[in-house]
Amino acid sequence: MAGLAASFGSGAMTNSINEISDAACIFAIGTNTTANHPIIGRQVTRAVQKGAKLIVVDPRRIPLCRMADIWLRLRPGTDMALLNGIMRVIIEENLMDTSFIEERCEDYDAFEASIMENDLATAENITGVPAQDIVRAARMFGSYIPATILYTLGITEHSHGTDNVRALANLTLLTGNIGIPSAGVNPLRGQNNVQGACDMGALPNVYTGYQKVENEKVRRKFEKAWNCKLSPSNGLTLTEMFESAREGKIKALYLKGEDPVVTDADTTFIEKAISHLELFVVQDIFLTETARLADVVLPAASFAEKDGTFTNTERRVQRVRKAIEPKGNSRPDWMIICDIAKSMGAKGFDFGSPQEVFEEMRCLTPSYGGITYERIEKSGLQWPCPDHEHPGTRYLYGERFNTPSGRAKFASIAYRPPAETTSHEYPFILITRRCAFHYHAVMTHKAEGFDELRSEEHVEIHPVDAATLEIRDGEVIKVTSRRGSIKAKTKITEIVPAGVVCMTFNFAETRTNILTSRALDPITKTPEFKVCAVKIEKEESAYLMKDRMRWGTGKS
Amino acid sequence: MSDVTLNINGITVRADEGATILTAAQDAGIYIPTLCHCPDVSSIGVCRLCLVRIENRRRLEPACRTVAEEGMVVVTDDPEIERLRRVILELILSDHDFNCLLCAKSGQCRLQELVNRIGFNEHRFNRLEHMAKDLPVDTSNPFFDFNPNKCVQCAICVRTCHEIVGNDAIDMSYRSYDLRVSTFANKPLKDSVCVSCGECMERCPVGALVPKKAEYPTREVKTTCSYCGVGCGLYLGVRGNTIVRARGDDESPVNKGNLCVRGRFGYNFVNSPDRLSLPLMRAYDDFTQPSSVVEVTEEGRPVTLPLVKREGKFVEITWDQAIKYVASSLAHYKGDEIAAISSARCTNEENYLFQKFTRSVLKTNNIDHCARL
Numbered sequence: 001m002a003g004l005a006a007s008f009g010s011g012a013m014t015n016s017i018n019e020i021s022d023a024a025c026i027f028a029i030g031t032n033t034t035a036n037h038p039i040i041g042r043q044v045t046r047a048v049q050k051g052a053k054l055i056v057v058d059p060r061r062i063p064l065c066r067m068a069d070i071w072l073r074l075r076p077g078t079d080m081a082l083l084n085g086i087m088r089v090i091i092e093e094n095l096m097d098t099s100f101i102e103e104r105c106e107d108y109d110a111f112e113a114s115i116m117e118n119d120l121a122t123a124e125n126i127t128g129v130p131a132q133d134i135v136r137a138a139r140m141f142g143s144y145i146p147a148t149i150l151y152t153l154g155i156t157e158h159s160h161g162t163d164n165v166r167a168l169a170n171l172t173l174l175t176g177n178i179g180i181p182s183a184g185v186n187p188l189r190g191q192n193n194v195q196g197a198c199d200m201g202a203l204p205n206v207y208t209g210y211q212k213v214e215n216e217k218v219r220r221k222f223e224k225a226w227n228c229k230l231s232p233s234n235g236l237t238l239t240e241m242f243e244s245a246r247e248g249k250i251k252a253l254y255l256k257g258e259d260p261v262v263t264d265a266d267t268t269f270i271e272k273a274i275s276h277l278e279l280f281v282v283q284d285i286f287l288t289e290t291a292r293l294a295d296v297v298l299p300a301a302s303f304a305e306k307d308g309t310f311t312n313t314e315r316r317v318q319r320v321r322k323a324i325e326p327k328g329n330s331r332p333d334w335m336i337i338c339d340i341a342k343s344m345g346a347k348g349f350d351f352g353s354p355q356e357v358f359e360e361m362r363c364l365t366p367s368y369g370g371i372t373y374e375r376i377e378k379s380g381l382q383w384p385c386p387d388h389e390h391p392g393t394r395y396l397y398g399e400r401f402n403t404p405s406g407r408a409k410f411a412s413i414a415y416r417p418p419a420e421t422t423s424h425e426y427p428f429i430l431i432t433r434r435c436a437f438h439y440h441a442v443m444t445h446k447a448e449g450f451d452e453l454r455s456e457e458h459v460e461i462h463p464v465d466a467a468t469l470e471i472r473d474g475e476v477i478k479v480t481s482r483r484g485s486i487k488a489k490t491k492i493t494e495i496v497p498a499g500v501v502c503m504t505f506n507f508a509e510t511r512t513n514i515l516t517s518r519a520l521d522p523i524t525k526t527p528e529f530k531v532c533a534v535k536i537e538k539e540e541s542a543y544l545m546k547d548r549m550r551w552g553t554g555k556s
Numbered sequence: 557m558s559d560v561t562l563n564i565n566g567i568t569v570r571a572d573e574g575a576t577i578l579t580a581a582q583d584a585g586i587y588i589p590t591l592c593h594c595p596d597v598s599s600i601g602v603c604r605l606c607l608v609r610i611e612n613r614r615r616l617e618p619a620c621r622t623v624a625e626e627g628m629v630v631v632t633d634d635p636e637i638e639r640l641r642r643v644i645l646e647l648i649l650s651d652h653d654f655n656c657l658l659c660a661k662s663g664q665c666r667l668q669e670l671v672n673r674i675g676f677n678e679h680r681f682n683r684l685e686h687m688a689k690d691l692p693v694d695t696s697n698p699f700f701d702f703n704p705n706k707c708v709q710c711a712i713c714v715r716t717c718h719e720i721v722g723n724d725a726i727d728m729s730y731r732s733y734d735l736r737v738s739t740f741a742n743k744p745l746k747d748s749v750c751v752s753c754g755e756c757m758e759r760c761p762v763g764a765l766v767p768k769k770a771e772y773p774t775r776e777v778k779t780t781c782s783y784c785g786v787g788c789g790l791y792l793g794v795r796g797n798t799i800v801r802a803r804g805d806d807e808s809p810v811n812k813g814n815l816c817v818r819g820r821f822g823y824n825f826v827n828s829p830d831r832l833s834l835p836l837m838r839a840y841d842d843f844t845q846p847s848s849v850v851e852v853t854e855e856g857r858p859v860t861l862p863l864v865k866r867e868g869k870f871v872e873i874t875w876d877q878a879i880k881y882v883a884s885s886l887a888h889y890k891g892d893e894i895a896a897i898s899s900a901r902c903t904n905e906e907n908y909l910f911q912k913f914t915r916s917v918l919k920t921n922n923i924d925h926c927a928r929l
Contacts, residue, residue: 017786017810034722038753038816039786045722063749067722189785191900193907194927200907202898202925208908213921226916231891235921241895250922252889254882256910257899258926279885286830296882297870299832303782304792304799304823308903310780312787312810320903323777323792323799327826328833329875333899333906336879337913343883346917349909357905379789379809437752437817443783447824449698449768450817453752 003156003165003523004185007173007409009402010210012195014184015148015395016314016382021046023182025144028064029057029079029168030154030530036434037188037313040150053144055137057082058154059431060460060502061495070137073497074127076429077158077418077531083167084415085123085131086138088115090174095142097176104400104407105173111410118415126415142175146183153190157432157529159419159519166411173408179397189313192303196311199368199383200361204235209365225364226348237525239264239518242273256283256333257300259442261290262508265516265527266483283336286442289508299330306332308354309376311383315393317371318380418531419519426481426533428465428501432512435504442508457510458491460502461536466492469536478537479503481515487539501536562628571624578606578619581632588632589641589670591648592710593620594759596813597719603710604644605670608632616640638674646676650684653706653763660770661763667708691736696744699821700757700767704736707764713737713756720814725750737764752817758803771800778805782901783818786810790819799823835878836870886918895922 004011020026020043034041041064048054048067056068057079065071074082090096091112101108120131127134141147149172155164168185177183189195201208211218213234223230236244242260244250246269253274264270274280274293282294291297305326311317326332334354341349351357355373362368367384371392375381381392400406422429437444437453444450459479461471471477473492478485479501488503488510496502505512519528559570564581571580576599581588591603601618608619611629616637619630631637648667656662694702709728714737717723725748729738739748757765773793781788781802789808793801802823806813873881886894896914898907907925914923 018812034751037784037786038721038751039788039811039814042720042722042814045720048722049719063723191785191926192780192782192787193902193904194785194900194925196904197898197900197902197907197925198927200904201911202907202923203927204921204924207911207915222915226912228916229919230915231919231921233921235923236895238897238924238926241897241922241924244895249892250895251893252886253895253897254886254914254918255897256906257901258897260897260926263926279889281882281886285825285832286828287832287836291832294836295838296878297832297836298878298882299835302826302831303901303903304777304779304826306903308905310782310787311904312780313785314787314810316787316810317904318780318787318789318810319778320782321777321779323779323794324797324826327831330832331875333902334909337906337909339875339879340883340886341913341917343879344887344917346913348916349913351909354903354905357909361904361908379807380787443825444818444822446828446830447822449821449824452698453746453817 003162004169004187005210006162007166007169007411008178008397009408010396011187011198012396013186013188013314014178014397015182015186016316017043019182019395020044020148020150020186021050023047023052023146023148025053025055025141025147027055027057027141027147027149027171029149029151030156031150031152031188032058032060032062032064032154032433033150033152033188034063036152036190040188044150053140055140059497059500060433070133070140072127072129072133072137074129076431076500077528078127078415079155079158079164080160080167080413081118081123081126081415082129082134083164083171084115084118085120085127085134086141087167087171087174088118088120088123089135089138090142090171091115093139093142095139096174100176101173104179105410106405106407107410107412110412111170114412114414141171145175145177146180147175147177148183149177149185150188151186152188154530156187156521156524156526158526158531159521159528160416161521161526162523163411163413163416166413169408170410173410178408179395179399181395184395184397187313192312193310195313195315196309196317199311199365204237207364208361209367211365222364225360239520239525239527242270245276246273248276251277252279252281253277254281254283255290257285259284259288259290261293262288262511263505263513265513265529266518267511267513268484269518283333285330286446288442298336299328300336301326301330301332305330306334306354308334309358312380315382316380317368317376317383319373319376419528420482420517420531420533422499422533426535428499428534428536430479430481430515430532430534431496431500431502432505432516432529433502435506444506445508454506457488457503457507457512459488459536460491460493460496462494462496462498462500463492464498465501465536466490469538471536471538476539478539479515479534480537481517481532481534483517484514486510486512486514501534560624560626562624562626562630564630565632575624576620577608577610577617577622577624577628577630580624581619581630586632587673588619589673590620591666591670591708591761592712594712594715594761596759597712597715600711600715603648603708605641605674607637607640609634609637641674642676645670645674646681646684648708649676649681651687651689652708653688659706659763660766661760665763666761687733694745695768696746697750697752698746698768699752699817700754700765702737702745703764703766706762707737708762709735709737710761711737712759712761713765716756716759721751721753721755723749723751726756752821753815754817754820755814769800771795773801781815781819783822788815788819790815792823799826834872835875837873837878837881839869839871889918891919892922894918894920895924896920898923898925900925900927
């Protein structure tokens with residue numbers, strides 16, 4: 001998000017979901033759309049059926065590749081080099097939108113110079129994608145308007161994630177594919193309300209609607225509204241919090257609705273950090289792996305048991321309605337927070353309903369100013385929606401960008417390799433992903449049926465690698481990174497390229513994130529989930545033991 | 557969009573240009589029977605039940621595949637069409653399972669409706685050789701079953717999987733009497749590339765694709781799905797205090813009635829017995845007045861035992877105790893000693909309140925959530 005904010009002025013999907021099916025060209029990079037955002041995957045399907053061109057960039061052979069006109073199988077973590085290669089071709093072949101660049105962008109000359117520094121041969125060497133394929137992709141992307149870019153964590157979960165995003169922004173600006181329907185840069189957000197949580201200011205540097213904590217005028221406004229003094233300095237990011245806890249600086253942590261022990265990178269470290277806390281309060285609907293480490297666990301109500309709003313990936317604020325009474329004695333999170341605040345003697349937490357909370361928030365947040373429960377009763381509204389007459393915004397930057405000058409900024413960035421590289425000892429690259437049948441680590445496992453579809457972890461490994469290591473399909477192997485090791489069954493498949501193995505983090509029993517690296521993006525502090533060097537070893541003894549137990553006893 | 561005017565059964569009907577006779581008739585309130593038509597997918601005209609007579613055309617045309625033209629004169633039922641439809645229906649019924657009472661689709665089955673509307677000649681029907689299909693029912697999918705014996709080969713499921721889902725898990729296979737819907741190499745659905753989204757099941761006009769758990773809700777609540785960031789519009793079907801069904805909201809601009817496997821079948825985590833009920837607390841904490849404390853097992857289920865304080869185990873406490881405890885403990889720490897992690901799973905209101913609480917009460921900007929992960 002920080003990448004898009006630097007280029008355009010704010011970080012969110014530029015277009016609406018149902019605009020995707022009208023795009024003339026779709027560039028899907030680092031997104032297994034059909035598995036993780038199935039409904040958007042169907043929009044892509046529809047677009048292709050209507051004749052749109054589809055370029056897929058992914059090291060894995062994901063289902064989208066089947067429909068793709070061009071599939072670029074790059075080495076994990078080399079997206080930047082590939083994008084710079086594509087942009088070089090676009091510039092060389094004069095496929096860019098010169099008038100758009102002149103009228104609406106700045107810093108172009110430096111950008112062009114930086115792109116011209118590396119030739120296609122370098123890009124081919126780094127990415128492993130043949131130069132002629134890069135040229136084909138560039139020509140295709142450069143010659144269709146509207147063209148839209150879809151990306152998810154395959155782009156951002158790198159130690160250079162912000163650079164990747166800025167490169168995608170460059171690509172859109174270069175071809176003038178923004179500010180019109182069906183053209184833009186579209187990060188597809190993972191969680192139901194990750195957009196909303198950001199919009200609501202659950203971030204260390206901004207209040208609601210991305211109003212900066214460090215801006216004195218903004219701070220005064222919130223101090224006045226909340227009737228208290230507020231800290232003028234930015235807080236710690238999630239990844240920094242755990243480091244700070246490990247050092248003993250953070251002593252108390254209040255966590256709600258997350259499971260970092262399973263889903264964060266390098267979970268051994270996270271656990272260690274948590275053990276240093278003096279007070280750890282967890283608020284969740286299940287006793288998650290993280291909640292097991294808590295001092296106090298507060299049972300929260302699920303989405304079906306409370307009223308409120310979610311903001312989806314296309315910035316649409318939609319109603320969530322209470323369908324049933326909270327199970328057991330659980331309570332909605334908003335009530336719990338208010339009760340704790342009131343018990344601490346705080347004023348300003350006497351809310352009777354989520355609607356009252358929304359009203360207070362709306363008055364402090366310009367981009368949500370015109371959104372009310374009444375207006376979103378039937379279907380949601382897309383922010384920015386500053387006043388009651390405003391119809392909401394389908395696509396962003398039609399007139400101007402949200403930068404001080406109103407122009408979008410080109411970024412000159414060079415390729416940086418992933419923080420962790422393979423070595424003689426750790427020869428494989430591990431990519432983490434989510435599988436189509438599960439959602440993170442808890443919810444789908446608690447819903448009947450999903451474990452029948454997929455009940456355990458598989459390590460995807462290429463047949464050539466499997467043959468070299470003499471691994472059979474389904475054999476239990478040991479995967480070891482510089483941080484830890486786990487055991488899991490293999491699945492021999494050509495979905496992954498040779499030299500790369502792939503695992504999900506959907507199973508609490510197989511905690512893939514023990515392996516992943518905490519190398520952070522310098523700006524967003526996002527860990528590099530997508531590239532980590534591992535070694536694979538046979539688990540001969542364990543496998544034989546299991547066999548013997550099954551066949552050897554003569555019973556059962 | 558320009559209109560065309562045509563005449564159906566003597567009634568003047570206006571239709572959008574490019575509309576089929578079937579849609580033109582349906583919009584004008586004229587009934588034309590059809591089995592294989594589904595408005596969400598393209599028409600293939602295989603059931604032949606919508607055959608209509610068009611003036612100056614030599615043969616009967618399927619209404620679902622024929623585009624309405626200016627000045628067309630259409631007759632949707634005359635004795636010959638009626639007779640043809642009856643024969644077609646009899647042939648479809650000849651190998652269909654008649655045990656309607658035990659069929660989950662009973663009452664909502666398009667075939668039942670057609671029998672009522674069109675009727676059939678019992679004498680002629682009884683002379684047909686009723687070759688009962690005896691194909692195995694595919695129960696491999698955890699959410700829905702496929703019974704090929706009830707299938708009418710309308711291929712709505714095949715078109716749905718191809719056109720809407722883009723997955724192509726199923727197609728028509730074999731020939732003539734053996735024609736059937738199958739996965740690649742006729743494997744069970746679970747072992748195919750099927751993503752279990754259930755879109756085919758939603759559109760199946762008969763009882764061939766039915767949900768495993770078919771409980772009818774007593775009321776429905778319009779809400780938003782809580783899985784991914786797409787934010788699909790959803791109706792949760794409620795019976796008692798339990799969610800028994802989820803279906804897509806056709807009016808939602810986001811998903812237009814579509815859902816994926818998680819949205820359609822994943823609501824059950826709400827009903828899970830593992831849900832936390834009362835606040836839990838580590839027993840080693842120095843905590844007095846445990847009035848209604850029960851011990852809980854590692855799985856989080858309460859065991860009805862009197863309180864035994866044991867090192868490191870969770871005990872259940874009341875809400876009042878929990879709130880008081882959390883409030884008083886948090887008050888011990890100042891500003892930068894505290895951090896809060898909010899949730900991308902919770903509502904906007906809760907995120908707003910949580911950051912307000914962290915900033916105004918805990919006096920720190922140490923608030924974040926998993927957006928960067």
